[in-house]
Amino acid sequence: EAQVTQNPRYLITVTGKKLTVTCSQNMNHEYMSWYRQDPGLGLRQIYYSMNVEVTDKGDVPEGYKVSRKEKRNFPLILESPSPNQTSLYFCASSSSRGLNEQYFGPGTRLTVT
Amino acid sequence: AQSVAQPEDQVNVAEGNPLTVKCTYSVSGNPYLFWYVQYPNRGLQFLLKYITGDNLVKGSYGFEAEFNKSQTSFHLKKPSALVSDSALYFCAVRDPYGGATNKLIFGTGTLLAVQP
Numbered sequence: 001e002a003q004v005t006q007n008p009r010y011l012i013t014v015t016g017k018k019l020t021v022t023c024s025q026n027m028n029h030e031y032m033s034w035y036r037q038d039p040g041l042g043l044r045q046i047y048y049s050m051n052v053e054v055t056d057k058g059d060v061p062e063g064y065k066v067s068r069k070e071k072r073n074f075p076l077i078l079e080s081p082s083p084n085q086t087s088l089y090f091c092a093s094s095s096s097r098g099l100n101e102q103y104f105g106p107g108t109r110l111t112v113t
Numbered sequence: 114a115q116s117v118a119q120p121e122d123q124v125n126v127a128e129g130n131p132l133t134v135k136c137t138y139s140v141s142g143n144p145y146l147f148w149y150v151q152y153p154n155r156g157l158q159f160l161l162k163y164i165t166g167d168n169l170v171k172g173s174y175g176f177e178a179e180f181n182k183s184q185t186s187f188h189l190k191k192p193s194a195l196v197s198d199s200a201l202y203f204c205a206v207r208d209p210y211g212g213a214t215n216k217l218i219f220g221t222g223t224l225l226a227v228q229p
Contacts, residue, residue: 031215042219043157043203043217048215059216061211092158092211094215099145101147102217104158107156
């Protein structure tokens with residue numbers, strides 16, 4: 001089954017404690033992105049990746065890092081989480097630029113206290 | 114700046130009645146438009162897209178959307194609503210100047226509530 005998986009699905013942590021949210025897709029997609037969803041703001045892109053070892057900032061990259069060492073994986077790293085990073089996070093992938101729809105993971109709900 | 118507007122936070126409709134969820138966009142150039150649905154505790158699921166061609170696009174679960182270039186709209190429609198259609202609906206446009214980002218610009222979402 002074609003899918004994007006994320007782990008963990010729920011996470012409560014404290015300010016400053018480094019964490020990683022994993023994302024994996026089994027569709028051999030080149031493009032992968034991270035979005036955060038906040039009430040009244042829709043989804044906003046954090047980082048994206050065109051392919052292995054090629055990543056770049058989206059609209060709201062501050063406080064986040066990513067890596068793309070393998071085509072299927074695109075982890076999101078919060079080196080020092082802060083309460084304003086409390087949000088719902090989605091990983092997405094697609095096979096080409098623009099024309100094909102993006103496939104979304106189930107989401108990770110992060111709470112930073 | 115590129116943007117997408119969903120003017121209604123919530124749409125209420127009775128089961129069996131037609132439904133419309135509104136979306137307008139503001140982009141330069143030809144837009145690539147998408148509708149996604151989000152069920153509780155789930156990720157976004159693709160419903161349909163408009164790239165080019167016929168202005169009426171048919172998608173999953175009996176949904177369709179009409180692209181209207183003069184009104185810069187892409188409203189989502191369904192002839193007969195089901196209770197199971199109750200969910201959060203997002204309209205999105207692919208940023209035509211996004212280059213390699215493949216970034217989608219999302220509206221703020223519309224909660225569809227279908228009453229039995």
